Amino acid sequence: MSHDKLNYLDVLREQGYRLTRQRQVILDAICQAGGHATMGELVHRTRLVEQGIDRSTVYRTINLFVKLGLVNAADDENGERTYEIVQEEHHHHLICKRCGAEIKIENQLVDEFYRDLKAAYEYQVQMDHLIVFGVCAHCKTPSDN
Amino acid sequence: MSHDKLNYLDVLREQGYRLTRQRQVILDAICQAGGHATMGELVHRTRLVEQGIDRSTVYRTINLFVKLGLVNAADDENGERTYEIVQEEHHHHLICKRCGAEIKIENQLVDEFYRDLKAAYEYQVQMDHLIVFGVCAHCKTPSDN
DNA sequence: CTTTGTGCAAACACTTTGCAAGTCC
DNA sequence: GGACTTGCAAAGTGTTTGCACAAAG
Numbered sequence: 497m498s499h500d501k502l503n504y505l506d507v508l509r510e511q512g513y514r515l516t517r518q519r520q521v522i523l524d525a526i527c528q529a530g531g532h533a534t535m536g537e538l539v540h541r542t543r544l545v546e547q548g549i550d551r552s553t554v555y556r557t558i559n560l561f562v563k564l565g566l567v568n569a570a571d572d573e574n575g576e577r578t579y580e581i582v583q584e585e586h587h588h589h590l591i592c593k594r595c596g597a598e599i600k601i602e603n604q605l606v607d608e609f610y611r612d613l614k615a616a617y618e619y620q621v622q623m624d625h626l627i628v629f630g631v632c633a634h635c636k637t638p639s640d641n
Numbered sequence: 642m643s644h645d646k647l648n649y650l651d652v653l654r655e656q657g658y659r660l661t662r663q664r665q666v667i668l669d670a671i672c673q674a675g676g677h678a679t680m681g682e683l684v685h686r687t688r689l690v691e692q693g694i695d696r697s698t699v700y701r702t703i704n705l706f707v708k709l710g711l712v713n714a715a716d717d718e719n720g721e722r723t724y725e726i727v728q729e730e731h732h733h734h735l736i737c738k739r740c741g742a743e744i745k746i747e748n749q750l751v752d753e754f755y756r757d758l759k760a761a762y763e764y765q766v767q768m769d770h771l772i773v774f775g776v777c778a779h780c781k782t783p784s785d786n
Numbered sequence: 787c788t789t790t791g792t793g794c795a796a797a798c799a800c801t802t803t804g805c806a807a808g809t810c811c
Numbered sequence: 812g813g814a815c816t817t818g819c820a821a822a823g824t825g826t827t828t829g830c831a832c833a834a835a836g
Contacts, residue, residue, distance in 0.1 A: 633763030
């Protein structure tokens with residue numbers, strides 16, 4: 497499990513929100529999805545654990561988590577919004593279009609790109625989570641080069 | 642006007658599609674929007690020229706244009722799908738979150754980034770149209786740095 | 787004249803909201 | 812007990828589809 501449940505749920509209480517069973521289940525669901533899960537997937541995952549939880553509760557809860565900064569929203573290749581537990585530090589991903597593998601990009605590499613953009617255009621990039629789509633080493637065929 | 646109407650409409654005929662008034666109006670609308678217009682905006686623009694054109698016709702037509710490669714679909718910062726006339730060559734954009742300005746990024750700069758990703762991860766990027774969000778030189782304040 | 791495209795209306799999928807009942811503190 | 816949350820149902824959005832009529836070739 498990639499989240500420290502107590503820590504996350506403490507954030508709720510500190511802000512005056514209550515600690516309900518539903519919120520715990522939904523937090524676990526986001527976490528177990530391992531990142532980049534859509535609303536629909538999270539509703540499904542939540543229901544596997546407890547089928548009584550309403551769709552609207554999942555929506556409300558995830559939007560609350562996003563507002564509190566516990567969960568990050570990013571948009572995938574098809575323009576679908578996906579959610580993941582916020583990690584300690586900013587990170588960026590490569591996602592393979594064939595196998596779906598998700599590869600962390602070293603921040604350094606992206607920072608360098610951002611720095612170049614800034615140098616060339618005086619443009620300050622504001623993207624905490626860059627997602628780049630392509631084909632990973634494992635799935636690559638000669639024609640992809 | 643950034644499209645050569647005859648050329649674009651010839652593509653339709655070559656593929657056995659018919660040349661209707663609606664399709665011409667919608668093509669103009671996409672073009673006049675100047676890139677990154679949503680479906681809703683295009684429906685609106687189309688209606689300004691001819692209010693009889695149905696929403697569903699705009700949807701069907703734009704999806705057809707995308708299928709034929711006349712129009713490009715990309716996703717903006719909010720995960721909304723936007724459309725623009727396909728240009729001669731691949732290009733990438735910076736979009737300013739404040740003023741909406743759209744700045745073309747030299748391909749060279751992006752290619753370099755892609756090359757680095759490939760070197761580091763043996764990862765072949767497949768994104769024809771990278772959109773990077775941030776703040777442009779004109780809108781930047783000291784706190785953005 | 788034949789085939790494709792359009793408008794209309796209905797159906798869908800996804801998300802949000804009002805409210806009464808239930809739960810947490 | 813009092814405020815916050817939830818489930819339910821209904822209402823919004825945005826997009827797609829079936830069909831009869833209109834238009835293009």
